[in-house]
Structure formats: C-alpha cells, structure tokens
Amino acid sequence: MTREPGSPLPTNSKALVDAANEQVETVPLERAVELLDDPNWLFVDLRDPRELAKLGTIPGAYRAPRGMLEFWVDPESPYYKDALDDGRRLLLYCGSGWRSALSAKALKDMGRDDVAHLEGGFTAWSKAGNPVEELPAKD
Numbered sequence: 001m002t003r004e005p006g007s008p009l010p011t012n013s014k015a016l017v018d019a020a021n022e023q024v025e026t027v028p029l030e031r032a033v034e035l036l037d038d039p040n041w042l043f044v045d046l047r048d049p050r051e052l053a054k055l056g057t058i059p060g061a062y063r064a065p066r067g068m069l070e071f072w073v074d075p076e077s078p079y080y081k082d083a084l085d086d087g088r089r090l091l092l093y094c095g096s097g098w099r100s101a102l103s104a105k106a107l108k109d110m111g112r113d114d115v116a117h118l119e120g121g122f123t124a125w126s127k128a129g130n131p132v133e134e135l136p137a138k139d
Helices: 013-023 029-035 049-055 066-073 098-109 121-127
Strands: 025-027 041-045 089-093 115-118
Touching: 013 098, 025 029, 029 041, 029 121, 049 121, 066 098, 089 098, 089 121, 098 115, 115 121
Parallel strands: 025 115, 041 089, 089 115
Antiparallel strands: none
16 A cells, blocks of 8 residues: 555654653753763763754763764774763663664664663754854864
8 A cells, every 4th residue: 555645654753762762761861960070981072063052061971963973883894983881871862862772772682782862852952052062063
C-alpha cells in the first residue's frame, strides 16, 4: 500500500524518541551540572553549526554534528575521532533532547554502554542559567 503524502507514518518521530528514551540513560539537568567538571564525562554537542553560532555551547563540550556521530565513534570508520573514545562517558545533547535520545540509542545499538543524554537538551540547560560559552564568529 502506498502512503499518501502528508498522511501519518506508521511510526512517527515522537514514537522513535519515546522508544529511545526507554532504552537509554537520561541525565537530569541537576545531575548534568554536577558532571560538567567531572573528568570521567565528556559533554558532546550534536547541534548543527547554525545553532552553535547563534546560541553557544556548554563550556568544554566536544562538537560532533549529529550526521557524523556514528562514524566518529567507530574505530573502523575513516572518520573515527579518538576524542570520543578515550575512556570517558559521553553525555550527548542537542536542542531539546530528541536528537540526543536517538543518538544515544544508536551508539548503544553499536555496542557503546558508556553513553547517556541530557534531559531537555541545551534549551533546558541555558534556560536554567547554567554556563554557556559563546563561539567566535567565523569570517
């Protein structure tokens, strides 16, 4: 059966995020603040460059675009980044916690058991008045 454009999908994005949240660790905002200076954790910002330029980032966060994450964590990929595989736990975040939930599930599916994501994402982080680092403007 062909789906009509604009008609509901059998599984929508909200269902995917809800399912991911049932399978991955979600770190509450208050706990994440405590982890910011913990040397055993690496905050990973999944947002795209436009979001970063406009809103800034959590200080010290590693910036890994969502579209490259699975390649950057895979030692067999030509795009592997050892900074994402140095023994620290990864705390993924995006704008609202949707992309980071899906990302955490993808990494868990790949065999990473050291991944969690930030409840409420960067929006909750910044609204709570937590530290935000502005990024330099690109020429």
